[in-house]
Amino acid sequence: MRRFVVIGQRARGSPDFLLGDVPGTSGRLDVLLRCVRAGLLVSHGLRRDTVVYLVLLGAPEAPRVLRFDGAAAKYLRPDERSMAVTAQKALAMEAPAGEGFVTVRPGVGLASGGLDAVLGDLGPGERVLLDEGGEDLRGVELDPNDGVFFVGDHIGFDDATRGLLARCCAKRLSVGPLSLQSDDVVAIVANELDRRSLTTSGRSAAP
Amino acid sequence: MRRFVVIGQRARGSPDFLLGDVPGTSGRLDVLLRCVRAGLLVSHGLRRDTVVYLVLLGAPEAPRVLRFDGAAAKYLRPDERSMAVTAQKALAMEAPAGEGFVTVRPGVGLASGGLDAVLGDLGPGERVLLDEGGEDLRGVELDPNDGVFFVGDHIGFDDATRGLLARCCAKRLSVGPLSLQSDDVVAIVANELDRRSLTTSGRSAAP
Numbered sequence: 233m234r235r236f237v238v239i240g241q242r243a244r245g246s247p248d249f250l251l252g253d254v255p256g257t258s259g260r261l262d263v264l265l266r267c268v269r270a271g272l273l274v275s276h277g278l279r280r281d282t283v284v285y286l287v288l289l290g291a292p293e294a295p296r297v298l299r300f301d302g303a304a305a306k307y308l309r310p311d312e313r314s315m316a317v318t319a320q321k322a323l324a325m326e327a328p329a330g331e332g333f334v335t336v337r338p339g340v341g342l343a344s345g346g347l348d349a350v351l352g353d354l355g356p357g358e359r360v361l362l363d364e365g366g367e368d369l370r371g372v373e374l375d376p377n378d379g380v381f382f383v384g385d386h387i388g389f390d391d392a393t394r395g396l397l398a399r400c401c402a403k404r405l406s407v408g409p410l411s412l413q414s415d416d417v418v419a420i421v422a423n424e425l426d427r428r429s430l431t432t433s434g435r436s437a438a439p
Numbered sequence: 440m441r442r443f444v445v446i447g448q449r450a451r452g453s454p455d456f457l458l459g460d461v462p463g464t465s466g467r468l469d470v471l472l473r474c475v476r477a478g479l480l481v482s483h484g485l486r487r488d489t490v491v492y493l494v495l496l497g498a499p500e501a502p503r504v505l506r507f508d509g510a511a512a513k514y515l516r517p518d519e520r521s522m523a524v525t526a527q528k529a530l531a532m533e534a535p536a537g538e539g540f541v542t543v544r545p546g547v548g549l550a551s552g553g554l555d556a557v558l559g560d561l562g563p564g565e566r567v568l569l570d571e572g573g574e575d576l577r578g579v580e581l582d583p584n585d586g587v588f589f590v591g592d593h594i595g596f597d598d599a600t601r602g603l604l605a606r607c608c609a610k611r612l613s614v615g616p617l618s619l620q621s622d623d624v625v626a627i628v629a630n631e632l633d634r635r636s637l638t639t640s641g642r643s644a645a646p
């Protein structure tokens with residue numbers, strides 16, 4: 233299973249944002265929603281082997297985590313407004329603290345907690361910190377069908393998060409010479425993994 | 440100059456779409472707007488060396504072309520709604536047939552006509568057709584600072600467009616083993632060009 237964990241330093245864990253102004257009222261949840269599209273959607277299809285976690289660290293109900301699971305997701309549309317509607321409906325639900333993820337819509341889970349809730353849910357798989365100063369992804373050995381990739385938002389990681397991730401990640405990798413928007417980072421990583429997992433004769437047998 | 444030309448088979452050349460339902464009312468202009476973000480925006484900045492053309496072939500006012508020029512663009516925000524507002528304002532303007540591009544906002548031009556209007560505006564630079572059956576981009580020589588990349592929308596190219604592009608493009612390239620959404624294709628091509636044009640010591644002297 234491929235997993236992307238996107239950390240929103242200010243993205244609100246509550247549904248009280250305006251669909252007509254998501255960037256201005258949600259703590260830039262739009263940045264994170266674009267990562268869901270990039271991670272899960274291909275042309276006319278879903279990546280069934282991918283999960284995207286959005287870690288929402290912005291007040292007032294934070295920290296909370298939204299989990300989008302390609303294996304179970306339905307009706308996921310690529311446009312940002314549809315993604316925002318889905319997130320808003322999910323964030324209106326309850327998720328008792330300490331009980332992990334509650335399924336609030338097909339393929340969409342909600343948990344109370346921050347990175348701790350994600351780390352408790354991830355299971356095995358190599359952890360990779362995607363960071364602009366890291367080693368170039370292309371030259372590094374990776375399991376293309378199993379791994380966890382941590383991505384920052386438009387602000388990047390704060391010191392506490394970076395410290396925690398430095399301890400739990402085996403590798404620190406970058407996707408190229410420029411600092412890119414988070415969803416482009418996700419798209420480029422997914423493409424690199426596709427290239428390694430798919431043969432010219434078709435999709436590999438991996439999940 | 441890097442140029443991306445995104446062809447919207449049904450994207451409307453008129454401003455009469457709803458900001459609250461861009462996918463359902465604009466002929467999927469949302470697909471094209473996401474390509475503008477992927478082509479022009481990096482983390483906290485604009486790609487000044489890139490131009491994105493959106494070819495709008497959907498009735499009633501089509502064909503028309505929107506041109507987003509990174510060298511002159513201002514106030515371009517990454518969220519889809521902001522992009523749609525910019526496009527809607529631009530499409531409300533007039534562009535006399537046969538007179539090329541009219542600047543309707545900083546860095547945003549509008550022309551009457553379809554691919555012909557784009558071809559008349561492009562100037563020199565190798566033409567590349569991005570197509571899922573093409574040769575892998577990574578193995579092919581390209582000028583990373585100058586080139587024109589034609590991208591399809593969610594429908595792909597119709598036969599007439601494909602025929603025209605086959606005649607004017609020197610190369611037919613793909614970005615990987617899966618058929619991806621158009622904006623991810625743009626992001627992956629831009630990343631490949633960045634890798635070739637930027638050295639580890641910093642940005643090259645190229646424009």
